[in-house]
Amino acid sequence: MSALEQPILVSHKLCPFVQRSVITLLHKKIDFTIEYISLERKPDWFLEISPLGKVPLLRIKDTVLFESSVINEYLDETHGKPMLPTDPLEKAEHRAWIEFSSSINNIQYQLTQARREETFVKIEEDLNKKLAHLEKRIGNQGFFDGKDFSLVDSSFAPFLMRSKILADNTGVDTVSDYKKIQKWRENLLLLPEVKKSVVKDFEDLYMESIYERGGYLADQ
Ligand SMILES: N[C@@H](CCC(=O)N[C@@H](CS)C(=O)NCC(=O)O)C(=O)O
Structure with missing residues (x-):
């Protein structure tokens, strides 16, 4: 996968919710790009694509996922061994x-x-x-x-x-x-x-x- 096609995780260095998704990406050995933003001065492009104005976001081509637990379930369903029970x-x-x-x-x-x-x-x-x-x-x-x-x-x-x-x-x-x-x-x-x-x-x-x-x- 070229760097341009990799999912982009829009992040903040101190956010525990972002960190959950980073852990899942690393555990699943998924290549990704990370983009840090300031939450004190949220960039306009971020406010345009983030319905709740919160990180993390996961950008996959034209789709923007938000909510860390949803991002993690998507990553889980699409890569490797499941990290949730099947029952x-x-x-x-x-x-x-x-x-x-x-x-x-x-x-x-x-x-x-x-x-x-x-x-x-x-x-x-x-x-x-x-x-x-x-x-x-x-x-x-x-x-x-x-x-x-x-x-x-x-x-x-x-x-x-x-x-x-x-x-x-x-x-x-x-x-x-x-x-x-x-x-x-x-x-x-x-x-x-x-x-x-x-x-x-x-x-x-x-x-x-x-x-x-x-x-x-x-x-x-
Ligand atoms: N339920 C959300 C919570 C995310 C969240 O609270 N992110 C915080 C940073 S840790 C945020 O972006 N806050 C910015 C704001 O509320 O203005 C998730 O799990 O992704």
Whole structure:
């Protein structure tokens, strides 16, 4: 495939939803081009093609896909070994957990933005309730469900990567009470498709964005 025919992923370096699609593209060994944009100053061409004004977008010839979970399912259906179960009930359950991972991403973002300790603690309580459900569901064979890397794994990996960076830099580890999630995190963060799914200076950029905000977490 020539570079001109490759799918183009319209991206932002810090976006966990973009990262999910990068992980899936890398896992499936699909050639692609990445185009970063500023979300503070969204280019006109982006606003013209992005119905929600959000990244990621995947441009395939004249078609524009949006919503990371939809992009990932398209990539899964068109390339290589399926990353979702074939049984409809199991597939629906995996999709539900992918949806759940989106809310976890949003809560993690809110946690990094909280200015006051009181707000931070409330958000952390909400996150804990949700993580307790996740802890009960995940398997203990290295991945979300069994021994194979699935779309649920690619969807949670961005949250887990950020939780590790936050733990290393602030001492606040949001998954410290959850042994299975910790093991899962260790396992996922060793995978090449996860390691290579962010820019080289991601940790610095991510922490800078948190220190710039100057919230409760930045003071820890
Ligand atoms: N549900 C969307 C969420 C994407 C999303 O929230 N992207 C953020 C960056 S991480 C964005 O583009 N925000 C720009 C805005 O809301 O103006 C998906 O899964 O793709």
